[in-house]
Every structure is written in C-alpha cells, then in structure tokens.
Amino acid sequence: MTDSALTEADFAAAVGQAQVAAKSYYDTGEVLMTDADYDALLDRIAQAKQAHPEWDDGGLTMQVAAGVSGGGDVRHPVPMMSLEKINGDEGVRTFVASLGGEPCLVEVKLDGLAIRVEYDSGRLVLAALRGDGSTGENVTAQVLRGVAGLPAQLATEWTGEVRGEVYMTVADFEAASANRVAAGAKAFINSRGAVAGSIRSVDRTYETPMTFAAYDISGAFESHRERMARAAELGFPVAGRLATGEAQVATDAEAALAAVAHIGELRRSLEFPIDGAVLTADLESTRRRLGSGSRTPHWAAAFKYPADTGSTVLRDIEVRVGRTGRISLRAVLDPVFVDGTTITYATLHNPKFVEEQGLAIGQTVAVWRAGDVIPRVTAPIGEQPHGLTPWAPPEACPQCGEPWDKSSLLWRCHTASCSATNALEYWCSREAMDVEGVGEALCVVLVNRGLANDVADLYQLTEEQLAELPVGNTKAGGVVLLGKLNAAKVVASLERSKAQPFNRVITGLGIRMTGRSVGRWLAARFKTMDALRAATVEEIAEIDKMGLIKAQHVVDGLSAMSGVIDRLAAAGVTMSVPETEGDKPFEGRTYVVSGSVPGYTRTTVSERIEQLGGRASGSVSATTTALITSETTTAKATKAAKLNVPIIDPAEFAEMLAD
Numbered sequence: 039m040t041d042s043a044l045t046e047a048d049f050a051a052a053v054g055q056a057q058v059a060a061k062s063y064y065d066t067g068e069v070l071m072t073d074a075d076y077d078a079l080l081d082r083i084a085q086a087k088q089a090h091p092e093w094d095d096g097g098l099t100m101q102v103a104a105g106v107s108g109g110g111d112v113r114h115p116v117p118m119m120s121l122e123k124i125n126g127d128e129g130v131r132t133f134v135a136s137l138g139g140e141p142c143l144v145e146v147k148l149d150g151l152a153i154r155v156e157y158d159s160g161r162l163v164l165a166a167l168r169g170d171g172s173t174g175e176n177v178t179a180q181v182l183r184g185v186a187g188l189p190a191q192l193a194t195e196w197t198g199e200v201r202g203e204v205y206m207t208v209a210d211f212e213a214a215s216a217n218r219v220a221a222g223a224k225a226f227i228n229s230r231g232a233v234a235g236s237i238r239s240v241d242r243t244y245e246t247p248m249t250f251a252a253y254d255i256s257g258a259f260e261s262h263r264e265r266m267a268r269a270a271e272l273g274f275p276v277a278g279r280l281a282t283g284e285a286q287v288a289t290d291a292e293a294a295l296a297a298v299a300h301i302g303e304l305r306r307s308l309e310f311p312i313d314g315a316v317l318t319a320d321l322e323s324t325r326r327r328l329g330s331g332s333r334t335p336h337w338a339a340a341f342k343y344p345a346d347t348g349s350t351v352l353r354d355i356e357v358r359v360g361r362t363g364r365i366s367l368r369a370v371l372d373p374v375f376v377d378g379t380t381i382t383y384a385t386l387h388n389p390k391f392v393e394e395q396g397l398a399i400g401q402t403v404a405v406w407r408a409g410d411v412i413p414r415v416t417a418p419i420g421e422q423p424h425g426l427t428p429w430a431p432p433e434a435c436p437q438c439g440e441p442w443d444k445s446s447l448l449w450r451c452h453t454a455s456c457s458a459t460n461a462l463e464y465w466c467s468r469e470a471m472d473v474e475g476v477g478e479a480l481c482v483v484l485v486n487r488g489l490a491n492d493v494a495d496l497y498q499l500t501e502e503q504l505a506e507l508p509v510g511n512t513k514a515g516g517v518v519l520l521g522k523l524n525a526a527k528v529v530a531s532l533e534r535s536k537a538q539p540f541n542r543v544i545t546g547l548g549i550r551m552t553g554r555s556v557g558r559w560l561a562a563r564f565k566t567m568d569a570l571r572a573a574t575v576e577e578i579a580e581i582d583k584m585g586l587i588k589a590q591h592v593v594d595g596l597s598a599m600s601g602v603i604d605r606l607a608a609a610g611v612t613m614s615v616p617e618t619e620g621d622k623p624f625e626g627r628t629y630v631v632s633g634s635v636p637g638y639t640r641t642t643v644s645e646r647i648e649q650l651g652g653r654a655s656g657s658v659s660a661t662t663t664a665l666i667t668s669e670t671t672t673a674k675a676t677k678a679a680k681l682n683v684p685i686i687d688p689a690e691f692a693e694m695l696a697d
C-alpha cells in the first residue's frame with residue numbers, strides 16, 4: 039500500500055499506533071518502535087494529512103512532543119508548554135522573520151524529559167514532570183535520590199522555580215543500562231527512554247545516574263540570556279551553554295540557519311544526546327509581543343534533527359583484540375539508515391553485558407548513534423524469537439588462543455603480538471629489555487596518541503614528548519602527567535636497553551610461543567639477527583625442545599616484524615652475540631638452578647651459564663652436571679640424589695659464575 043492510498047481508517051490507525059508508541063516511550067521507557075521507525079510513521083501521517091487537512095492527527099505533526107504523556111498529581115502554576123516543530127530551512131526563515139530582526143538564540147534541544155523543580159529557601163521541595171502540560175507526575179523522591187545539577191540544597195537561600203531537561207549523558211546511560219541489566223531487567227534503548235524508565239521508577243534497586251540542565255527560571259528578567267546567567271549563578275547547568283559555550287545569537291535567517299547547522303555538526307561529538315535545536319526570542323519584550331497559543335509559545339520553536347535510534351537485525355558478533363589488548367565486540371548488522379548514514383557495524387558493551395542481555399544472532403536490536411562516531415547496539419527489541427541461541431563469548435583470545443585475563447569487565451589478552459600496547463609492555467618488561475618506568479598506562483597513551491605503534495618507535499621518543507603525557511588521575515579527578523624527571527629516566531633507560539644482550543632482544547619481540555628460554559636458545563645457536571632471519575624452520579626446530587610448531591612461529595614472527603627489526607638495528611639495539619673472549623669453562627655442562635642465586639635473577643643466571651659455554655635447563659636428568667639449590671627435600675633434590683647428580687650451594691655457584 040502506498041502512502042497516498044491511506045484510507046481515513048488507516049490514517050486513524052497510524053495516528054493511534056504513533057500515540058501508543060510515544061506514550062509508552064515517554065511514560066515507561068519501554069520501546070515499541072525506535073525513533074527512526076516512529077519518524078517514518080509520522081512522515082506517512084504528515085503526507086496523508088497534507089492531502090486531507092480535515093483528518094484529525096491529534097496534533098502529532100505539529101508539536102515536538104504532542105499528546106505523549108498523561109497528567110499527574112501536580113498542577114503546574116504556569117503550564118509547561120511544548121514547542122512547535124519547525125519544518126526545514128523554510129520553517130527557520132519564517133520563524134526568524136516573525137521576530138522582526140530582534141535577537142534569536144539558537145541552542146541545543148536536549149533529548150530527555152521536561153521537568154519543573156521548586157526550591158524554598160535553597161531547599162529542593164518539589165520536582166514534577168511536564169505530563170500533559172497542565173499537570174504532571176511528582177518525582178521529588180527520585181530526584182532527591184540524585185540528579186546531577188539538581189542539588190537537594192543550593193548554596194544560597196533562593197526561593198523559586200527552575201525548568202529544564204533531565205537527561206542522561208552517554209556515560210550516565212552506559213552505567214544505568216549496565217546496572218539495570220545486572221539487576222535482571224532489560225537494557226535501555228537510548229538516553230530518553232532510559233530517563234523515562236528511571237525517573238518514575240520508585241522502587242528501583244539499581245542506580246541510574248541522570249543529569250539536569252536549565253532552560254527557564256522564575257523571576258523578572260529583561261532577556262533570556264540574563265535569566266540564564268542567574269541560573270548559572272545559582273549553580274544550575276545551563277542547557278544553552280552545553281554545546282557551544284556561549285549562546286549562539288542570530289538576528290537574521292542566514293545566521294540562524296548557520297547556527298542550526300553548527301549544532302547539527304557538533305551533535306556527533308557531544309557526550310550527551312540532543313534531538314534538535316531550540317530557536318527562541320532572547321528579549322522579554324519580543325516574547326510579550328508574540329505571545330502564546332494554547333499549547334505552544336509563539337516566541338520559540340524546535341528544529342528536529344533526524345532520529346538517532348534505529349532498529350535492525352543482528353547478524354554476527356565479531357570478537358577482536360583492540361590496540362590496547364582489550365576485547366572489542368563488533369556487531370554486524372543488516373544495513374540500517376540512521377541519522378543520514380547507513381550503518382552495518384556497531385560496537386557492543388563488554389562480554390558480560392552482552393551475555394546478560396541474552397543477545398542472539400538473528401535478533402532485532404536497537405542501534406543508537408550518540409556521543410561518538412561509532413554507533414552502538416544498546417538493547418534487543420521485543421522478545422527473542424523462538425529458536426535462537428543466546429550468544430556466548432569465546433573463552434580464549436581468537437588471535438592467540440590464550441585464555442582472557444578477566445580481572446576487569448573489558449577482558450584483556452596479554453600476548454605481545456595481539457596488540458600494540460602489549461608489544462610495548464612486553465618489550466619493556468623485566469624479562470625482556472628491562473626498560474624502567476614504562477608501565478601499562480604509559481604504553482596505552484603512547485599507542486592512543488600514535489607516538490609508538492611498535493617497539494622500534496620507542497627509540498624515537500623525546501623527553502619533551504614523554505613529559506606531557508597523561509599517565510593517571512588524581513583523587514580529585516585531575517590529570518597526572520609523566521613529568522620531565524620521569525621522562526628523562528625513561529629516555530635514559532631506553533638508551534641503556536640498546537646494550538641488552540641479543541637473547542633479550544629476541545625475547546622482547548614477543549613472538550608467539552616464545553619466551554626467555556627460546557630467546558637464549560636462538561641467540562646461542564645463531565649468534566646474529568641476520569643468521570637467525572636466514573634460518574629455516576627445520577634448522578630452528580633442530581634446537582632441543584623447540585619442535586616444528588614453535589620454529590614455524592619464530593620464522594613467521596621474524597618475517598612479520600622484519601621492518602621493526604630493521605628499525606631497531608638502525609636505532610643501535612644489539613643484533614648479535616659479542617665475539618667470545620677467553621675460553622668456555624662450562625662447555626659441555628648442563629646446570630639446573632632451583633631457587634635464587636645471590637646477585638642473579640632467574641634470567642641473568644641462565645644468561646651467565648650460557649655465556650660461559652654451558653646450558654641452563656629446567657629439569658634434572660641423568661645428563662645434568664649439577665643441581666643448584668639450598669633445599670635438600672624438594673622433588674628436584676630427591677631426583678638428583680637418586681641419579682647421583684651433585685648438588686651445589688647457590689652461594690658457591692655464584693662464585694663459580696664470577697670467575
């Protein structure tokens with residue numbers, strides 16, 4: 039059926055459907071229809087209405103929030119009006135023309151719920167939702183539970199009324215949604231629905247952070263800007279200043295259109311949701327002159343941007359390791375057009391959240407574009423279709439097969455080759471190049487800023503670059519910079535690391551299935567990086583305990599890192615074992631070290647043994663020359679005794695190594 043073929047009965051049904059969906063959305067946060075679907079339905083209603091102006095659309099096509107909510111117990115002393123909807127650029131021109139050259143403010147229209155709050159001598163005494171405009175629901179208790187920007191007690195003993203929007207920032211939304219899902223309820227679809235679902239919920243057991251911004255305040259003022267200056271002075275966040283700092287002022291249509299376009303451009307980068315721009319007369323004299331209708335003022339109107347929420351079918355969930363080693367979940371979607379863009383991929387929350395929601399491949403989900411460029415899948419829509427199996431995250435990293443580190447919600451893989459951050463951290467670790475002062479926080483910021491994408495980049499860093507990097511937060515929420523002193527230490531430590539022995543360089547590359555031992559074996563066998571890179575899988579596999587699989591990883595890893603290795607060599611990092619001086623007193627001997635040897639770490643003791651021509655091994659066998667330990671009752675000591683392998687005291691062995 040085409041739109042023009044809508045019968046009057048179809049039209050009435052469509053109007054009813056839109057009203058039910060809107061009411062459900064505003065009153066309960068329960069989504070029957072996403073914003074994009076709702077807008078499409080409204081477009082059809084508007085088209086039919088154009089052809090048949092006499093049909094009753096219940097005001098749906100005229101107002102921004104028409105007839106969406108029932109009333110409540112609280113009567114508003116002055117009605118809480120809705121805003122007339124501006125249609126396109128022509129609507130903006132018409133509205134600005136009606137102001138007759140007097141200043142027009144262009145501000146963000148927050149996507150939340152309208153609220154009215156009364157203060158008595160600085161104390162919050164009443165909070166009520168807009169409802170039907172004349173009466174609204176009393177939500178004082180829920181607001182007192184905590185809404186940022188609406189303190190229970192103001193700093194001054196002000197008595198009056200403030201009006202504005204209660205909404206959720208993207209961060210509020212993420213926290214509220216996660217808390218709600220953890221409490222066993224459905225996730226929220228987007229910010230407005232989340233506010234609607236939260237603010238009326240008297241007995242909710244989970245926290246849903248919300249935020250307030252003012253757009254009106256009681257009292258006599260000459261202009262809106264003066265009014266908002268007073269609101270700010272009282273400590274209320276001001277809606278009109280949120281996105282653009284100062285209010286945007288226009289006195290002609292072109293300037294107003296530019297301001298509307300500017301907010302539209304900012305929309306994607308804002309960390310809070312807006313659904314339009316409000317155009318409002320600044321001067322009270324203009325407002326008095328224009329007056330109000332029964333439901334909307336004539337001195338203000340709203341320009342709506344396209345809906346930022348759509349629905350589509352979830353086709354797959356891709357699991358990857360992000361550049362900082364954290365798990366990243368990407369939803370593959372049936373293409374859906376939301377806010378001017380066709381979306382086929384979206385981010386998902388952490389695995390636990392996805393599991394708890396019971397998301398399944400094949401299910402219809404809501405997609406929300408807010409706060410950043412990447413859209414997010416927020417929640418399943420409707421019941422899960424029969425026969426779908428809820429998605430379960432893989433137990434291991436799909437890139438390296440190692441089990442996840444699940445100590446935080448965003449699981450982590452530590453394998454060096456799985457992420458740039460991991461590679462840097464591993465290179466600098468004590469068992470590899472032992473670079474001091476380079477921890478996880480610094481590696482993450484180096485990668486995020488593009489200063490180090492691989493380990494060779496580390497040797498190009500300057501003290502100036504490093505000193506300015508944020509590496510943590512103070513308790514008060516301030517940023518801690520690395521600082522000049524620490525930056526100098528890091529650069530000096532990196533410089534020193536160039537002289538680390540060749541085996542550590544090999545280890546530091548973080549090739550899969552290799553570690554300290556493999557680094558030592560490869561260095562001892564091939565002596566130079568050139569020889570190692572020229573070695574075949576078979577040649578490497580000949581090394582005792584290496585085997586073909588590890589050898590293949592070594593060849594593949596060296597090949598993948600070939601550019602990095604060249605740049606490390608150019609930076610002056612050790613690429614060979616030094617020509618041996620003197621004889622090899624440990625030639626042909628194999629030692630097993632159990633416990634610590636004074637003056638050595640586990641790594642350096644093995645390195646020293648091999649430097650002297652011997653072999654360091656982990657297990658006692660008939661070919662072991664001696665076991666180094668101070669214990670006599672351990673399994674190794676017992677085995678050594680059984681095999682007649684001598685036991686040397688660690689202190690004595692330290693002297694042998696020193697010779």
Ligand SMILES: [Zn+2]
Nearest residue numbers: 435438451456
């Ligand atoms: Zn991995």
